[in-house]
Amino acid sequence: xxxxxxxxxxxxxxxxxxxxxxxxxxxxxxxxxxxxxxxxxxxxxxxxxxxxxxxxxxxxxxxxxxxxxxxxxxxxxxxxxxxxxxxxxxxxxxxxxxxxxxxxxxxxxxxxxxxxxxxxxxxxxxxxxxxxxxxxxx
Numbered sequence: 001x002x003x004x005x006x007x008x009x010x011x012x013x014x015x016x017x018x019x020x021x022x023x024x025x026x027x028x029x030x031x032x033x034x035x036x037x038x039x040x041x042x043x044x045x046x047x048x049x050x051x052x053x054x055x056x057x058x059x060x061x062x063x064x065x066x067x068x069x070x071x072x073x074x075x076x077x078x079x080x081x082x083x084x085x086x087x088x089x090x091x092x093x094x095x096x097x098x099x100x101x102x103x104x105x106x107x108x109x110x111x112x113x114x115x116x117x118x119x120x121x122x123x124x125x126x127x128x129x130x131x132x133x134x135x136x137x138x
């Protein structure tokens with residue numbers, strides 16, 4: 001927006017004509033910029049996943065990315081630990097989990113990118129066995 005009011009300039013002098021021309025060009029450029037941004041935004045939004053939203057008592061898998069286990073190498077460790085119930089939503093991107101009592105050294109609040117929802121099986125009469133206990137380094 002210009003810092004001066006050009007509405008009072010009359011059209012019969014060169015400054016008035018120039019002012020009108022500049023305003024017209026500014027409006028055209030602004031309209032074209034907005035029109036060129038929209039296709040890029042739509043294209044970028046297609047690849048974006050909608051953020052997950054969990055509720056208390058939902059079961060989630062926890063990524064083992066930042067958790068050190070007693071396994072000899074990271075390659076042999078499980079990628080996802082759990083499942084664990086969510087106790088509460090701390091913020092829009094963080095959740096408080098109920099971790100096993102042996103994991104006292106791990107802070108129980110995790111970013112949403114480290115959580116994955118537990119999917120129930122659609123196969124009738126099939127129950128997933130609980131995973132073996134995971135020992136972590138203190």
